Amino acid sequence: MNLLAKLPRSKRNVSQRAEAKSPDVIAASREFGELYFDGPRSYGYGGYRYDGRWIPVAEDIVAHFGLRAGDRVLDVGCAKGFLVKDLMKVCPGLEAFGLDISEYALKHCEPEIIGRLHLGNATSLPFPDGSFKAVISLNTLHNLDRSEVITALREVERLAPGRGFVQVDSYRTAEEKALFEEWVLTANFHDFPEGWEQVFKEAGYTGDYYWTIVE
Numbered sequence: 001m002n003l004l005a006k007l008p009r010s011k012r013n014v015s016q017r018a019e020a021k022s023p024d025v026i027a028a029s030r031e032f033g034e035l036y037f038d039g040p041r042s043y044g045y046g047g048y049r050y051d052g053r054w055i056p057v058a059e060d061i062v063a064h065f066g067l068r069a070g071d072r073v074l075d076v077g078c079a080k081g082f083l084v085k086d087l088m089k090v091c092p093g094l095e096a097f098g099l100d101i102s103e104y105a106l107k108h109c110e111p112e113i114i115g116r117l118h119l120g121n122a123t124s125l126p127f128p129d130g131s132f133k134a135v136i137s138l139n140t141l142h143n144l145d146r147s148e149v150i151t152a153l154r155e156v157e158r159l160a161p162g163r164g165f166v167q168v169d170s171y172r173t174a175e176e177k178a179l180f181e182e183w184v185l186t187a188n189f190h191d192f193p194e195g196w197e198q199v200f201k202e203a204g205y206t207g208d209y210y211w212t213i214v215e
């Protein structure tokens, strides 16, 4: 289930990233602060700015989950809240929220969604059981270690049983794995799809999922 099919592919210079990588760069990226979002590309995004690219993805998410005005949806690892903003734009009246571990991202969020983003950890979502129509987590859960990923997946399942969508880093071949390992900065746990499916099973996660693959 690829809900990000309409997201433009980001440009990646893998060899440049691999050359610039060091334990210090990795440690700084993993703080998810200014360097990661808005510093040089060697530390992360190289400038994380709203450009509307999530609008078609938001439309697909709304259609997939049948979201309507008044429904609540949560984006775990929302960063500056671009998807939260676009979900509300494409589905007026939708109650979209986000959660992220980065105080920097939340303090630099889009103005329309101030107050909708929570500071927190994906391993402990501060909301009641079954309180969301859907929970989404894109390119975030691989930043946890394996046991934390299981905890976080249980949290997604707890808030929206069978109505999650999780996208994580993966690779289908040894070549893709080698390329990914050159590129990766922040991921703590990554695996082939079968390894991820084992994790989903262990967690009792019954929602949908897809992979981000460096090609």
Ligand SMILES: C[S@@+](CC[C@H](N)C(=O)[O-])C[C@H]1O[C@@H](n2cnc3c(N)ncnc32)[C@H](O)[C@@H]1O
Pocket (backbone or CB within 6 Å): 032, 076, 077, 078, 079, 080, 099, 100, 101, 102, 105, 120, 121, 122, 123, 137, 138, 139, 140, 143, 144
């Ligand atoms: C690669 S970014 C993805 C942002 C956005 N979801 C997207 O797909 O563009 C990863 C995000 O996960 C957040 N993050 C990392 N560890 C986290 C955790 N344990 N709990 C919640 N958010 C976390 C980071 O701060 C960052 O915003």
